[in-house]
Amino acid sequence: MKISTRITDLFSSFGPMKNLIRQRKFQGTAVAIAIAVLIGVVVMSGGGKDVTAANVELASVPEVPVRYAIEVDGKQIVALETRGDAQAVLTGVVDHYKSKDSQLIAFDHNESVNIVETTELTTEVLPVDQAITLIVTGTQEPKTYTVASGDTLWDISSMSGMGIDELTAANPAIDPDRLKIGETINLYEIKPYLHLRLTERVAALERIEYPVSYEETSTLYKGEVKVKTEGTYGQRQVVTEVVRENGIVVASTELESQIVAEPKVQVMLKGTKSLSTLVGTGSFVSPMGHLEISSPYGSRGGGRHTGVDFRNPKGTPIYVVDDGVITFAAYQGTYGNLVKVSHGKGVETWYAHCDKILVSVGTVVRKGDQIATVGATGRATGYHLHFEVRINGVPTNPMPYM
Missing domain, CATH: 2.20.230.10 (Resuscitation-promoting factor rpfb.)
Structure with missing residues (x-):
């Protein structure tokens, strides 16, 4: 007697075994054994009749791929294709924190860390580099900013929407007062999964x-x-x-x-x-490399403009126009950050609305020395230098001296 049946028909007679296989309680060889047992039972059920062949069409049981999960304190953080990849991730995390060309003496971590072989994933399978980034930052796609010339932490805070305290916490290795051009600033809160020592x-x-x-x-x-x-x-x-x-x-x-x-x-x-003998050359150089007048000397809005405004971007260098001595270098009302320079014989020049002042009172300066940078401090509607020339304390038109 030939038996021609489908494996699903066999399962219908043996419900419990079918359910175990469908639920994948048996894997690989175990499935084959279970099927063999079923076939044997059917053959035996032929009442002793001669059975020469069993034409059985096996139902396809999909294989669940094995992955390697990195668990931290019992929780799956990330999964990798192979155990080697998982080990490479943990090595990469250590290398991320290790100094270049240093000799590693010892390391430990606060958390329990294990590589677990599993078919039941609760996290995403990632490449090695992305998995390292995830563990050390807490995110797969960290956003960063590269410091450019003239940047301050306040500028980056305004651009990114992060508070100063948040930026400082996310970048513990930087000096907020001395940002370096090309330095990378993290624009996210770092929440590492591992704390390595x-x-x-x-x-x-x-x-x-x-x-x-x-x-x-x-x-x-x-x-x-x-x-x-x-x-x-x-x-x-x-x-x-x-x-x-x-x-x-x-x-x-x-x-x-x-x-x-x-x-x-x-x-x-x-x-x-003695400084009392210091006298300028009487010939002025330009206070900036590029001069573009945004407001001239003279009448303005019913009042009198006591200097000339030169428009330039924030941070543009400001130079002293002649030899002299710094007599004032601080914030002064509507002038904002102000530098005053005495050139002797009653001649004085003022440099107002500065962003940064680079000199102090008593400093002797020579024609062309940088003393400040362009800003918009005090009462100013945009970045510019307000430049004044005063003779015996009285403002005069600066242009004839330029």
Whole structure:
């Protein structure tokens, strides 16, 4: 007797076994054994009749692929195609925080971390690089900004919609007051899944500051200094043990050091000549590289404009027009950040609405020295320099002096 039946018909006679297979309680070989048992039972049910063949069409049971999940404190964070990929991710996370060219002494983490082989995923399967990014930042697609010339943290905060405190928290390694051009700023809150503590041994060359000595000279004005002999930095080789928590240095111990090159003294000339004798050349240079008048000297809106406004972008350098001494460098009412320079013989120049002031009172400046940058502080409707020339305290038209 030939038996020609479908596997689904066999399952209909053996419901419990069918359900187990459909629920994938049996995998691979176990399924084959279960089917063989079913076939055997059917053959035996032939009442001892001669059965020469069993023409069985096996129903297709789809294979569930095995993946490798990284679990942190028992929760799946990300899955990888292979165990090797999962191990590469964990190695990559350590390398992300490790200093370049350092020797890793030890590392540990607060969380329990395991690689689990599973067919039941509760997270996404990602490539190695994206998985590393996810673990160290808490997001697959972190948004960043590259610092450009003139940028401040306030500018980036305004552009990104993040508060200053949020930006500072998201970028613990940066100095908010000294952003560097090309530096990458995170525009998201970092919530790493792992908190790694790495102990490294770092060898580096460190600069040794050179000492400075002064010699007085009557050829320079008081407060004025000039280099006579350039100093030279020294160097020392230092080996340090550094402890980092997610890349932030929390402890540092110097293990050994050796001087490679001694520093050389820098000799400075220090002026003694009285400032009362300082007189400008009487010939002015331009206060900026590009001059575009946005408001001239004279009558304006029923009043009198005491200087000339030159329009330029924020941060444009402002130069002193002649030799002189800084007599004022601070915020003053509607002028905003203001620099006043005395050129002797009653001649004075004012530079108003500055963004940054780069000099201090008493500084001797020479024609063409940068003293500030263009801004819009005080009462100003846009970025510009308000430039005044005063003779014995009285404002006069600056243009004939330019």
